[in-house]
Amino acid sequence: MLKYDSFYFQCPHCQAWLEGRNLKAELVNEAILYSDGKVLNDNLITTPQKMIMCPSCGHGFWVEHPEEPFITYEKPEAEVYSWNTWRFFGINFSDNRGKMALVNHYKTFLKKSHYDPKKEIYLRRFLWWAYNDLHRNHQHVRLKYFLNGFMSYGVWRCNRRMIIEGERLFLRNYKGFTENLKRLLALLEKHPDEQIDLELPEIYRELRQFDKAKELLEKVGSRTHFTNEMLRHSKWKDARVFMVTG
Ligand SMILES: [Zn+2]
Secondary structure: OOOEEEEEEEOOOOOOEEEEEEEOHHHOOOEEEEOOOOEEEOOEEOOOOOEEEOOOOOOEEEOOOOOOOOEEOOOOOOOEEOHHHHHHHHOOOOOHHHHHHHHHHHHHHHHHOOOOHHHHHHHHHHHHHHHHHOOOOHHHHOHHHHHOOOOOHHHHHHHHHHHHHHHHHHHHOHHHHHHHHHHHHHHHHHOHHHOOOOHHHHHHHHOOOHHHHHHHHHHOOOOOHHHHHHHHHHHOOOOOOOEEEO
């Protein structure tokens, strides 16, 4: 059974048709949640992509509210660029080069133009997640993950090498990571409506301001697995993104 509904929209510059996909909410049951708020379903991010680069002409445009007539659910007669050709700018995530390319795409968008706060928050949040993708699932480097039988030795070793190299790239780009996160924090503090649950303590934690993170977490009324885990990592002075549920 398909987990997505397809829709179709046109590039405002060259009128090429692109296929978009909406996740069917009723089928979202195996989601993985990370501490930075990124949610994956079947290894695919669930947050819709609003910034699009046309695979035909390279024009960058914004899809804020996908609705008709701009969007149609009927497949047009014309050639259609499939979702995979433009999603995340056609990047291949199976290696660190692709992950760095994604970081650079968001950095370029932010440099090229001035955005209203909502859009800037959106782009900076995605840039933050893209930096974190370099060392997301860092726990998989442990031998335990091979011994648990989650993956074969070959897959585990190959994956491990990629994560270790990703961690190195993350550290090499740490200045860009913190600059972006500080700017995102300032924007979110000014626009609390745009905050995702527990986003602020997580940002403080990842900026290594553990006391501030703990202070905010201790103010949260009802304790959940998420808040407890975040508190634990703050107490350990661990600033790395981690998997909350999955
Ligand atoms: Zn185009």
